[in-house]
Amino acid sequence: SILKKGGIVPVFEPTKATAATLALELPLPSEDGVWTVLYPASAKAANTLEDGLCSRGFVVRRLNTYDTVPATWDTATLTSAQSTDIVTFASPSAVKVWSSRLGTLTPVACIGETSASAAKRIGFDLVRYPDLPGMDGWVNAILEVIESSSSSSLCKHNFKA
Structure with a gap:
């Protein structure tokens, strides 16, 4: 567009x-x-x-x-990541790094099917992604995660879809 x-x-x-x-x-x-x-x-x-x-x-x-290489995280970055309510992924390599450092409990919104498939294979339960490419679809996937998680810890932050 x-x-x-x-x-x-x-x-x-x-x-x-x-x-x-x-x-x-x-x-x-x-x-x-x-x-x-x-x-x-x-x-x-x-x-x-x-x-x-x-x-x-x-x-x-x-x-x-x-080539994609894992970013170096200091203690502050790790602490911030541990309090994340939703994580977004734009590549399978990012999925692998996140899961190796923080596990697979965080709800996920992926840019597309390839990253989403990687997230599901690794063990993330709540994974959303757009059918069509583009930022609009990715934003909608994030909103779907928020709506799907409305009864979880996301409520403490008063997110509104």
């Missing part, structure tokens, strides 16, 4: 913001020829997109352009 406001119209948007959906739905540019995709990715990213595109005939050149 921000791109459209700036006059940039996307030529393709997948129906879901997952690597599997993108690999399945990315249109072939033509009926003949070689279709090369440059795929900058996290060093920790799964091969889902790469494998899915290759299976459809694309030639994929993957570049591991960055």
